[in-house]
Structure formats: structure tokens, C-alpha cells
Amino acid sequence: MSHEHDHGHDFPPMSSVKRWFVTTNHKDIGILYTVTALFFLLLGGALAMLMRVQLWSPLWNVLGEGAYNQAVSAHGLLMVFWFISPFAFGFANYIIPLQIGADDLAFPRLNAMSYWAYLFSGLLFIVSFFQGGSFSGGWTMYAPLNVPTFMPNVGGTTVVLALIMFVAAVTMGSVNFLTTMYRMRAEGLRMRDLPMFSMSILLTVWMMLFAFAALLAALIILGADHVFGTTYFTSDGGTLLWTHLFWFFGHPEVYIVFFPALGIMAECFQTFTGQRLVGRKWFVLAMVLVALQSFVVWMHHMFLTGINLEIKTLFMVTTIGISLPFDLMVFSLIYTMIKGRIRFTTPFLFSLGALILFIVGGITGVFLGAVVLDYEFRGTYWVVAHFHYVMVGGATGLFAGIYYWFPKMTGRMYDEFLGKLHFATYFVGFNLLYFPMFVAWETPRRVFAYAPGLSSWHQVATVGGFILGLSFLVMFYNLFKSIATGEEVGDNPWEYSTTAEWAVSSPPPLENFPGVPSYEGGKLSFRDEHEAAADGGASTAADGGTADASTATGSGGVATGGGALATAESALASQATAEPEHADHASYWPVVVCFAGFLAFLGISGVRNGGFYYGLTAAGGVLAAVGFVGMAQESFHVPEPTVAEQWPFGGVENMKLGMWMFLGSDVVLFGGFIGSYLFLRVANGWQHWHHLIPEDHVVLPGLLNTYLLLTSSFAVVLALVAAHKRSRLGVVASLGLTWVLGVGFLANKAIEWLHLFHIHSEAFPNGWEVGTNVASSTFYLTTGLHGAHVIVGLIMILYMIPRAWKGAYLDDDSSLEYFGLYWHFVDIVWLFLFPLFYIL
Amino acid sequence: MPVSGGGLAAEVALAGAGGIRAPAEVFNSIFVVFLGLGTLVGTVVIAYTLYNAYKYRYREDRDPAPDLDRPELGELPESGGKGKKLFLSFGLSAVIVLSLIVWTYGTLLYVENRPAEAAQEGTEILDVHVEGYQFGWNFTYPNGHTTGTLRVPANRMVNLTVTSRDVFHNFGIPELRVKSDAIPGQTTNAWFVAEEPTEYTANCYELCGRGHSYMDAEVVVMEPEAFEEWYASTNGTAANGTASESGDESHSDLEEAARP
């Protein structure tokens, strides 16, 4: 076949340590995610145990004030961010390409980046404990307790930066999954045909893409308050600003955490009842509704903040509205059992358990939806009990997933008896732990000196907590033992499973499928490689440009009759000879870049203290630069699928779609910044704002920059035109012009800023610096974020100019186009910022 | 310290304070209904789930529907039937939830609007300004007297205007079912009626730093006469300056002074 893989996948064997540092294969990364997430479960769990010991008696002083607050905060943050979602995304990484018929994710190297950013962000979190204590303001991080004025320890800053790095990981992952799921499905697999787990992940990543962008805005602002001394969250209105930003993210997060579990439950219910999901279409529709609505309920977390009755009513209505689709999903699962042939395997038990826990969590949630009740429940153990029933209930569904897919991932069966034992102890422990919290609900949350009369309930909870903790010993023992000695399984150990991962061997081969997966015949089959390729237009299209490949495959579908199973077997044999094309490559750069990020963030956490931390920051920056250059130089080619279902993005290459998705999240990021500015300006008096700004802050520099940017956008268009005309010089000249204009923009900005920093007016005797007041904070940070985007664009141009000189974009100008998209976007953002910060 | 047993008791309506139904009572009565219905619905649904799980357990010899078309590996997904049943139960659950919420909405309006009405009726109201700080509470009375113990007369509407000097706190007296966020730079309102002379503890319900766990305040409910006597004795005590400047004592604008 083609010569695409002269750099092959070159992976060392799985037994070698090196393999795990260089892999970009989705299955390897899935395993890395799963293992890492379980590690953070243990860490978060250990903190929970410490709290439960402290809570044994209100008179004890095991942890004490400082440590308890850190334990509560770190436990919440670690469980929500570093355990639950990554655990789900371990499965998503491993299973989704298999379920949808892709040989990997769309951007394998980005996937590795995402993993390493996740891991290093977690390590950064752990380091924070050793920097004078970790963050201690709760997982909700309410302002202004979250700023250094009230939390001066370096560790508090580190956690904020760790979260930023985590969000980076999430965003890379979301873009990757969305592109993959829209562009790389097996032929004949329509979006609506996605298996339930894939469907749940699809909706999860959509929510992630936007919700985490809002969180990122909040975190960058918070980080700036820590590092640059901006005054967002200590200004008038700053406290409420945080709650808005946080909960705009926070409520979708509830479903982000829960949806993957719901998908697994739906799959396990189908498989182990031998029944198709009842009302599947409605189930999916209900999930879509929830995903959309999740962005308009956030203020139900703020019923006591003095919002007016109209808004309270509105958010009460949307909140109750969002609870209803869940009723439908619950009933759908229950009815799926009817007339089934239910096998009480461990994954089914966990799914059933998760359903029951979710019912309890849901009902107690309705209590909170009634505003008058919420007034009283706010800040009490009712909330703690409720969200553990829902969230750890969701985790229960994920544990179903680990047993369900264990045979697929390892090729061996877990021990069924131990699995059941795990479930029994888990379920008993769970209810002993959390149910008493409903009874003792009058205990204030995040408090250990509670009313002594409630202590017997807390003691029951502590006992339950230990039982729950012990149940995991059973699980780990079972899994370790079974990896080594479990009974070997064939492709499909479950009788009624339907999804494609069960049609390949366990564990699946590196390239996933024995042929090109297709649903054209209404049923999964694997078509012959060569035939499919010939059929789909042999062009394996470098760097995209397969717009017509997808449509050219109409004639396909020579289904290899018989069961898919049989096909799998036979095709597997032939596959050894026919050298398939891999999208997998070994690369060290993702781990290098993310390690550099780790160093840089660690350095930034302490720059307020200078010295050693400056060195760290610099080292991280240099290493990151090396890493990015190395990555750009590395030849890493990912062919687009020649045959794939790509509705509705058939005409958009992977890279372009990825860029769109990324810009979509960037829109929300800037939206968060602009929204914050407007919110604070209203809170401080729209007109009064002018008193916070010096006379010297004039329109002219901004106007000049507007012209510069507009012209530079035009220059990018010229570059594209030149590429069409095959004028190498034209491309280089236009890119050069863009670069010069961009640099001009930055230089002009630098002059403006330096001037403002050093003015000596009556109102601002010490200059107008970043931390001078809320107006200067919003001005420098928002336009600074935009400036950072410009800098990134300029670095991209620097990379492109030499390539253009060699004529790289004459035949294929798609990279130019992607850059153009980005640059125009940056330009458009400025068109919003300019009037807001210079005119109004 | 009195700890009410899970707040289960729906206490008898009180007659004082111009027949004002206290939020505590409103809460308790709604809570009982929710608990009753919630337990009922939860039990029924979970029991039904378990019943089905048991009934359709796999048995070699007894297949409930031998001819049923079972899922196969590699098929494109379809729905299993029973759509009608699904919508029926969904409809039922929706009706229960919606009617519960509509019903409580009336009480929300009551809790929100009662102080304004009471003021209009000329009912006697005690205004207290509450300020949270790391880690304690200050209570300022209309005469300017500031103290760390909240003293109120029994059977009188007490209207709290709550704010914070430093970080986000939340002021709450659990037994009286009153709670309000204490946010720096703005005020929020909450009200209650205490029935009998006794003592309670107010807590902070928002993590606010090291001392959060111990951030309590004593609440003393006094006989009205005793209260008046005490209050008169504070006259002339200069306010000790801890009261925040944002004190807007007017209780008629209960539509919350959300500043932004």
C-alpha cells in the first residue's frame, strides 16, 4: 500500500516502560487514564477517610481546622476533577473508537498530550500540599476567600494553576472526541445509531467544551488575582461574579460527571437483560434536552444570594424542568428488564445498584428544587448526602464499566465471586455511609464541630465509609489477580452485547479491526482493506482534503455474510499479511511538553516569592519551547479515514473541524471575560467606571491597533490567494506582512501599557497598573488575553514562513486556511474589545 | 443546645406576632409532605425495580418470552417496545413533581412577601443588621447597639439584613429555619419568628477559612417584656463601630438589595 508509515507505529512492547511514555494509541491511553484515575480515587478516598475519622466525634481533634478544610477541598476537587471524569474517559478512550469503527482518535498525539496534561496537573495538585498547605476554600472555591489576601499559602495558587492545566487537558480531549465522533464513524453508522455509551460521551464532551471554557475564564481570572495582582474578586460584585462563573460551569459539570455512567448503565442493562433499551429514541432525546438545559439552571445554587423573586422563579422552573427527562430515563431502564433474561453478573449488579442510588439521589434532589426547602438545606449535610448519592451513584455506574470491559481490555475474565462480593460490600457500605447524612442533615457542611446530638449518625456513616473503602481492596485484588490468572475469554463473553468492540479480539489488535468496519448492510461487517480503499478513492490524502472520499463510497457494502464474529476470526488471520495502515506513532513530545508545563506552572505558583521559582518558570518555558519545536518537526501523519460516515461534517477536514470546535470553546472563554467585565462594571456603576480610568487612557492606540489587525486579516487572505495562484513568493510576502502587522499591534500595545503604568496624574499618582483598581484589572487582563492569542498566532506564522519558502502550501493550502480561521477569530474578538475598553 | 430531631415535627401554628406563620413552620410542614411522598414514591419505584429484576432473572428452563427477538452482536440499535407504558409512568412522575413544586411556590411567595405585608399592616418588626467576619457575627440594632449575641423577643417578626465584612459567609439558625448568605459588599434579607423564650445557636454555613467550624453565635429568645427592658438598657451605648456602612434598614424593600 502507501508509504505513509515509514515512521510506522514503532511502539515498544506493552511490557516495556518506554511504551507507556511514547504511545499515542487510544487503547494505551485509555489504560493510562483508567489507572491514573484509580490512583486519584485512592488519594481522594484517603482524604475522605481522614475526614470521616475526624467526624467520629465533634470533640475530637484529629485533623484540626487547617487540615480539615484542606481535606474537604482537596477531596472534592480530586474526586470531581481528577477521578470521576478521567475514569470515564479511560473507557471513552479505549472503547469509543472501537464502538464507532475508527482506528484511533482523530488526533492521536493530541490525545497523548491530553493525558499527560491531566497526569501532570494532578501531580501539581499533590505538590500543593507541600507548599505551606493546599487550597482550603472548598471545591466551589468561593470568592474572595480564594484570593491570596485570605489564602496566602503558595499551595493555594498551585491548585488554581493545576486546575487550569486540567482544563487544558479537558479541552484537548473534547475537541478530539468531537472530531472523531463526527468524522470517523464506520460507514452506515448514523449519529443517531451511536451506541449508548458513545452517545453519552458525545453529549458529555459537548457540555465539556463549553462548560470548561467558562471555568477556564474563572480560573484564569482567579490565577491573575493570585499572580498578577488583579482585583476582580475583591472588588464590589466580585463575590457574586465568582458564583456566576463557577456555577455556569458547575451545573453542567453535574451532568458531565453523570452522563458517562448513564451510558454504561444503558449498555449493561441491554446486554445483561437481553432486551433492547425501551424508548431508546426518547432516552437519547431526554439526554440532549438535559445537556442543553444544563446551561440555564446555574442560579439555583444562588437562591440565598439575594437575587430577586422573578429570577428565582425562572430558575426554579428550569431546574424542575431539567429533572423531568431523568424520570423518563429511569423508567426506560426499569422497563428494559421486563421480559428479559437477566443475568446478575457483577457489571449488571453495579448498574442496577447505580440505578437505585440514582433514584434516591433524584428524589432528594427534588427537595432542593423547592426553593423554600432549599433555603434551609443550603450548606447542610442534606446537600452532601444528595450529591454523593448522585455522583458516587454515577461512580457506581462507572464501576459497572470496569467489570463490563475488563475482559475486553485484558482478554481475561475477572473473578465473578469476588466481583459480587465487591458489590455487596460496596452497596452496604455506601448506604451506611450516606443515608445517615440525610437523617443528620442539620449538620452544617464542611464543619466538624457539629452538634453532639448528631454524632451517632456520623459514627454510622464513618463505619459505612470504612466498609466502602474495604470493598475496594476486594476490587483491586480481583483485578490484579485476574489480569494474571483469569480465565481467557474470546471476543465476546456476553451473550447479548451488540456493540462493535465485542466483534474484535480481546484485547483488540493495535489497528482495532480486521477490515474496514461497515454497517452498510444494516449490520456490522468488515470489508476487505484493499477493496474498501480502492472503493473510497485511493488517495489517503495528506493533511486532510478528503472532502469527497466519504461520498465516493456509495457502492460499498459487500458484507461478509455470516456472523460478524466469523468475519472477525477469518479476517484476523489474513490481517497478519496485509500490512494495514496505522495512525499510531510513538512520540516523546507530549510527555515532554506537559512536563515542561508542570515545571512552568509550579514556577508561576511561587513567583510572588521570587528566587527559585523564577528559575523553575524559566526552565519550564525553555523546555516547552523545545518540546513544541520538536513536535512540529516530528513527522507525524494521521491519514483521514477513506471510508467513513461523516454527517453532518462531510465536507470539513478533521483539522478544520477541530479548529472550529476549539474556537467554539474560545468564544465561551472570551464570553466569560467580557461577561465578567460587564458584570463588574454594572456592579461598580457604569458611569462611575470612568473615574477609575486615567485621562491618558485614550482611544487612539486602540483605534490604531484595530486598523493593524484588520489589515493583517486581509494579508492572510492575500496569502491564500497567492497559494491558489501558486506564487511561492506571494505566500511568503503575505505571511511576512501579517507578521509585521501583528508585531506592530503588540509594539503599539506595549507602548500604550508602559505609558499607562507610569503616568503621574492627580487621580493616579502611582501610575495605572494592573492592580490599581477594578477597571485597570479588567482592561489589562482582557486585552492581555487577547494579546496572548496574537502572540500564539505570530509564533505559528514564524513556523509557517520557512515552510512557505519551501513551497509547502502551494499544493495544499489547508494549513494556511486553518491559521486564517484562527487569525480572523482573534481579529473579531478585538472588534468587541475595542469599543468596550476604549469607547464606552 | 437543643437539636430538633431531624426537623420532623410540624409544630403547631403560633398565634402571636399578628398570626404570622413563621418560616420554621412553613418549612416543617412542607418538609413532612415531601418526606412522606418521597419515601412513598422511592419505595414504590425501587420495589418495582427489584421485583422486575427478580422476576425476569435468567432461568435455563423458564424463559418468559421464548420467541422474543433478542439483541445480536453488530446490529444497528433499535428501541425495545413498551413506549406507551414509558410515557404513562413518565407523565405520572411529572405530574407529582410539578404539583409539588407549584404547591410550594405559594409558600415561597409567602416567605418572600410577608415582611413587606407585615410592614404595611403596621405589625411590629424588629430589624437587626447582621455582619459576618472571620470568625464571628455582629448584630446591630436600630438604636446602633452592636453585640455578638443575637437577642430577640419571642413572637415578634425579626427581619435580618445580612452582610459580611470580609469573605462569603452564610448566617443560619437551624431551629428557626432562617438562613441567608452573608456577602461582602451587598446585603441580603431573611426573617423569622421565634415562638418561645429559649436559646439557640447560629452557625456559619459557608466555608470561610480556618475558624469556620467554630463560627457560632448565641441566639437568645426573650420574653417580650424582658427584651424591651434589655433593649432600653442599651440605649445610649454608642455603637462600637463594627456595623457595616451598607446598612439599609428599610424593611419595605424586601425585593432584596441585589446591588449589581
Ligand code: HEM
Ligand atoms: C466518587 C466519589 C466521590 C465524589 C465524587 C465525592 C465528591 C465530594 C464533593 C464534591 C464534596 C464537597 C467538597 C466541598 O464541600 O468542597 C465532598 C465532600 C465530602 N465527601 Fe465526598 N466524594 C466521593 C466519595 C466520598 C467517600 C468515599 C467518602 C467517605 C468515605 C466521602 C466523604 C465526604 C465527606 C465527609 C465530605 C465533607 C462534607 C462536607 O463537610 O461538606 N466522599 N465529596
Ligand SMILES: [Cu+2]
Ligand atoms: Cu446545579
Ligand SMILES: [Cu+2]
Ligand atoms: Cu464560615
